[in-house]
Amino acid sequence: MKINTVSIVGCGWFGLPLAKLLVKQGYQVSGSKRDKEAANKLKKEGIQGFSLDLDHHKFNGQCVETDKLFQNGVELTSELESEFKASLHTHALVINIPPSLRKQPNGYLKRLVYLKSLMADHVYQRVIFISTSGVYPATGQSMTEGDAVAHSPSSNILLQAESLFLQDYPTCVLRFSGLMGPARHPGRFLAGKTGLPGADAPVNLVHLDDCIGAVSCLLSKEPLSPIYNLCASAHPGRSDFYSQAAKCLSLVAPTFGEEVQVAKIIDGSKITKELGFNYRHNSPLDMLDKC
Template sequence: MTDNQRVSSEIKSISVMGMGWLGFPLGKFLAKNSHHVKGSTTTAAKVKSINEAGAKGYHLALPNLDNSNNFFETDILIISIPPSIKGYDEVINALLKQVIQHNIPWVIFVSSTSVYPNTGGLVREEDAEDIASAHSGVRLLEVENLFRNNPEFDATIIRFAGLYGPAREPGRFLAGKTDVKGADIPVNLIHLDDCIGIINKVIEKEARGQTFNACAPNHPNRKDFYVKACKSLGLEPPRFNAEPAPFKIIDSGKLMNNLQYQFIHENPMDDL
């Protein structure tokens, strides 16, 4: 167990809204380390696997959360649901209602670095803009502010960069593509292990009311990274043209300094 994966001695009740690619291993880790964990899923058949992972599974049919039993009776609510889901705004409003109704003291909201424009340089937490995500169309800064600015509870926002790890091998992202722009731009990625480690560190440090960027500190260039990523999986690498592409470099300095967080996967190239 690394320093980033040690948990505080105080046992907490933690509800994880969304036991998906990130939420499931996160819930399993927290349960293994003596927290009382509840995990939600929209798939009834998945409740059994959540229970087997050491958490208590709940089948919640979004966006109606009024019949959630005691899922929202918790010290911490972690919201890990993708903005791409149908009716995302309605789900967020339903969650806010439940947080206030159940007097949940602390919400950890999983956000994205899509809140930053392509500046051609470093972007820090204060550089976020009210722009729509290119992937989901959701204006995530507006959603963050619904939690950040609510006086009824504390909220911590974690903006993750591009996610990779088991079942999300980056070599599959651009495999076989042709005429790809931006060969020399830096990539912004974070491994699943660090996503879990960072959320755990936020809980351990009681880092309430803060916003953090979460991205590996090393940013290899796009061509070198994705060509190697494809070759490592035996896939056809992408072919890049000479055209530049807009970019940004996510700075996680605040996270590393304030939480004393040491990345497990500092350089995505090392995982290929």
């Protein structure tokens, strides 16, 4: 079956421009914001906006408990239920929920478990789960999709999150490297800092344009592997990259000491080899003009 309807949970820095592109490509797109007023504004972009607060179990401002929404697998009939189905029970679902593990280490999995209960037993043609290259350890080696391991508490949570959907739905996990793009210029990240380690450690970055393009690719191609990395092919050293990035914004360049930092190199080539996806931005240094 052809995918015609797509729901995006999380229409923020990445999800909103993704939704706009998918609308242009002819998909019927639903998108969530936590705030109802912000969700209503999505209509101007041709997006069916809905508010979804996974912390407080609210859909369009109303508290939604799954045991009341679904009873023994039989859907209840109501205006809320009709809105709910149109918003979340689509052909494809893109799950884009920032982990925020430093602020709320336990909140991420709780949000995803609740979202999964809302998905229930709906038959999706495709679920795309946005994850991160934080699942890979720093060993100094090139990391492909099979190299993920729970090497820290945060990586353990991230892998649990992926498994929640891989085990029960036709899911493709897309692991983003460090993100660059409009309103996310890396020149601010390390500007003015001194004595930093890992001057020669390679950076792993990807531009917003390629994140959007990759999801569009995953919606239109098949068959898919369960997991793909997304990372530019060039990996300049931290000192060269962040010094140049700071200068682009006329900020004080960071300085690096002699301390060596064991790093990793994310291999983002699998999606190109299997699906013919072409990165628009393969050099992080060149991306600095696109932020």
